[in-house]
Amino acid sequence: KNQVEQSPQSLIILEGKNCTLQCNYTVSPFSNLRWYKQDTGRGPVSLTIMTFSENTKSNGRYTATLDADTKQSSLHITASQLSDSASYICVVSDRGSTLGRLYFGRGTQLTVWP
């Protein structure tokens, strides 16, 4: 069964600190993995995309890693800001159908305190 598991479920950190969010997946055949940021009451917005051959990709203070062998990904946030408070969702796409089905994790709810 294709699944995406994220940890931790929620996380509280102080402003300026770093944090790492985890994503494990069983989706096969794998196409790509995206990390989305979803602010409360809004739609998800893509942060990074990782394809099978990529190990690390950065987008400003966000750095995503992918280990396709162990089917694990992480999202590292550096020097957190109050505006980073949101749900971070790991989304894996398969290439087994023309739809390119998206599989969503439940997200990690990050709260940054001043």
Added chain:
Amino acid sequence: EADIYQTPRYLVIGTGKKITLECSQTMGHDKMYWYQQDPGMELHLIHYSYGVNSTEKGDLSSESTVSRIRTEHFPLTLESARPSHTSQYLCASSESRGAGTEAFFGQGTRLTVV
């Protein structure tokens, strides 16, 4: 900034009423999706479309229906709303490309049925 729009953003309606949630995109994407998301939970696919006159049911059973008469428009209709339909509904669109295809999300419609 994604060019995909949902209206209304918030809707409170009585049981038994018919409602239509609107979704429009100006990116010319052929694939469009409707997701349902309860607080703190993952997104569940309820409907998708490959293009005009193509609609399919998603993974999560839903009493709603959709239509795709125009490429840019993908409305979702509930003939008789019930309290169990209370949820957030997210519309998304994507192109028909291979690995790396990104789904763009609307802001969502938060529906409350009383």
